[in-house]
Amino acid sequence: MLRQGKQAQLRVVLNNLEVDFTNDIRRAVPLAITSFYANAFPNQVVIRAHEVDSYSHDTGYVQYLVVSLMVVSVMLGGLLQAGSNAAREYEKGTVKELMLAPASLWAIQIGKILGALLLNSLSVAVMIIVIVFLIGVWPDHWDELFAFVLLLMITFVALGSLIGTLVRRRQAVIPLSIGLSIPVFFISGAFGPAIWGDQVTATITQLQPVYYGIAIFQHAFHNFTTTSTSPAINGFILAGFAAVIVAISALTLIAGRGRGVVH
Amino acid sequence: MNSLFPILAIVRKDISVWLRQPTSIAATVLPAIAFMVILYFGAQAVGRNPVALVVQDSGPHAQELINILSDSGAFKVTMITIAPQKAEDALRQVKVAAVITIPSNFDAAYNAKKPDPVTIHINNLNLDFTNDLRRSLPAAITKFYADQSAINGNNSPIQIRVKETDLRSQDIDLLRFELVPNLVLLLTTAGIVNAGLATAREWEDSTIKELLLAPISKATIITGKLLSGWITTLLIAAVVLVVGAASGYLRPAGTIYWISTLVIVLLIALASAGLGVAIGAASHRFQRVTAIGIPLSIDLFFLSGGITVAAFLPTWLQTIAHFVPTFYGTHALQMAIFYSSNEGLILDLSVLGATAILAGVLGVLSLRKSMLA
Structure with a gap:
């Protein structure tokens, strides 16, 4: 025809x-x-x-998404672990013993963060093994992966500790952690660069650490640049978030020393 | 009748404890609202990648192609320039997903019927975006030739015409489509976690002793616990459904589809609450409830088509999905809310009904066993 x-x-x-x-x-x-x-x-x-094409090979949807999922898993794990541990001190009344201990509140809070960090590192290690050896997403920059996974863990464990200190109930910590993680995951560029989306979300998302975490991990795994800022700048911003959240977390414990126990 | 008051007392007590903790309520309800807001903003941008156009030819055919690309549903042209370097800078800074270049000899090559390439430089970060862009430029070129045909009579060189027949009355955008699995995720999480925590709390706070010493039957305690978990979950569902219906994103068309939507939500909530009571009674601990309940809910979410259409998953994954009850819940809700369809409703309701009964029985057995121990 x-x-x-x-x-x-x-x-x-x-x-x-x-x-x-x-x-x-x-x-x-x-x-x-x-x-x-x-x-x-x-x-x-x-x-x-x-x-x-900008890159020599195409990256599958799953290979891209799994890196974003890793960041949100680090977030959720850190919030749940540290948040539950902190809230438990109030629920069980053991926070009184901590407050009366002959140690500074900074030392206590950093000790709690380190404890949660160690516990959290086990699940993160399992996750990296699954991503690298089972799913087969091999990092291009191992050094970036290890450096920034630690930084990200510190950030979210400190944030979890802060939430636990503020709400003082595990029952509230758990839904809050999930409620925070899932929407943040969606707006942080999990499926592609966030700045390709609508302008309101793209602006809001740049005010929180998951956005930079996803960008840094996409660079560590795939050598991708997904933000207007360079990987080095993203690293500095993430380090800034970590420092600020750790400080706020410790200051909150100090400020709330008179609040006592949850009944 | 004698059991009714103690049951209602247990329900009242559990809901009162839940309501006395504003952080818990906010933390349970706010994610749904946050999701709605995020999805609303996200829906504005989905599937339309920002591109830059480098236009080096001012001829009429070049202008026509620019108009087609600008009006395309696949692109969001955020920059039109004659300077290639400016567009390449935008690509490098991730401001645009691709740069399309219409060369300086575009019209001349077209008129002379010589090869006339339009270059698309794609930031091929992942296949989803990349394939959208790959397909969109040829679609625009086909439209260009089709328009030539309309202008010049039937002289277009492309003589293949596509006749599309849609199986559904309307297209549903991706994020609106994903609201339903998100609703199911909220129901399962709220049911399992809230009912599980309310049950585990009795052991953690040692109030189970008071319940067991009360002059009421064990069946009364079990019924009260199941009912309170169910009602708490339904309160959360009600918020989501009201916001969804008011915004138009989750609004079944007609009474019959409202009824089927409500029945499906009731069944999912009951199954989740039953499972939550079972886990709470078996674990006796908050942390165990969340450690089991949350990953379980998220796994169910993914397997029931949480981030994609389950029908388009790989065959082996589809087979697994068919053994997941929330798959049927998601399907039934999507059919009722989006397509005003009863397709597969009997099967969906049967599976959800059986799951609700099974989860309820599991909750009863688990709670009974723990109380006897």
Whole structure:
């Protein structure tokens, strides 16, 4: 038909469950048609798409997403572990013993953060083993991975400790940690650079550490740049978050020394 | 009738304890609201990658292609420039996902029927974005030729026409589609965690002794615990459904679909609460409840199509998903809310009903065993 110059109709029946998948098909059909014409009638369809890629190889969706998931797992693990430990001191009344101990409150809070850090490091180690050896996502920069995973753990363990000190109940710490982690995961560029999304979310997300954590880990694993700021700047910002959160966490314990026990 | 008052007293006590902790309520309800807000903003941008256009030809055909690319649902043209370096800088600084260059001889090559490449430089970070961009430029080129056909009669070189037939009456955008598995995630998390914690608390605070010494039957205590977990979960579901319906994102069309939506939510909440009571009674500890309950809820979320359409998962994963009760809950809610359809409703309701009964029985047995021990 086509050789005779007649029109051919291509019937496409779409299970249009949701628009993302549906549009993939809608765009894939013209791609197939133009590719077909490029081969069969090269002199008729002269406009072609000539693709140049920024990176030498494509990265699969799962390989990309798993790195973002790792960051949110470090966050959730840190919040839950440190938050529960801190809240438990109030629930059991053992916070009184800590306050009366002949040690500074800074030392107590840093000791609690280090304890939670050690416990959290076990789950993080398992997660890295799974990502690297089971899923097969090999880091391009091992040094960045180890340096920043530690920094990220300190940040979120300190944040968990802060939440636990403030709410003083494990029952509140747990939903708060989950409630905080899941939305933050979605707005921090888990699926692609956050700044490609809408401007409001892109601006808000730059005020919290997961955004920089995901960017740094995408660089450590895939050598990707996903933010306007460089990996070095992201590292400094993350270190700043860690220092500020550790300080606030310790100051909160000091400020709340008279609050006593939860009944 | 004699058991009714003690049951209501247990329900009242559990809900009062829950309500006396504003942080717990806020922490349970706020994620749903936060999700709605985030998804609302996110929906504005999904699937439309920012691109820069480098236009080096001012001819009419080049202008026509620019108009098509600017109007494309696949692109969000955030920069049009004649300076290639400016666009490449934006690409390097991750301000745009791709740079499309229309060369200076575009019109001349087109008129002379010589090869006329339009270059697309893609930041191929991941296949999802990259493939969207890869497909979008040829789609625009096809549209360009189709428009030529409309202008010049049937003279377009592309003579293949696509006739699309959709199985559903409307397209649902990705983030709206994902609201349903998120709702199911909230129901399972709230049910398992709240009911589990309310049950485990009796052991942690040693109040189980008072309950056991009270002049009421064990069946009364068990029923009270299940009912309080169920009601707490439904309170959270009610907030999500009201906000969803008010915003239009989760609004079933018609009474019949409202009824099926509510029945499905009731069943998921009951199954989650039953499971929560079972875990709480078996573990006796807050931390064990959360350690088991939260990963379980998240696993169920992913397996029931949490971040994708379950029907398009790999076959082996689909097989596993068919053994996951929340898969049926998600499917039934999506059919009722988005498509006004009863497709597979009997199967979905049967599986959810059986799961609710099984989880309830599990909760009863676990609580009974712990009370006897």
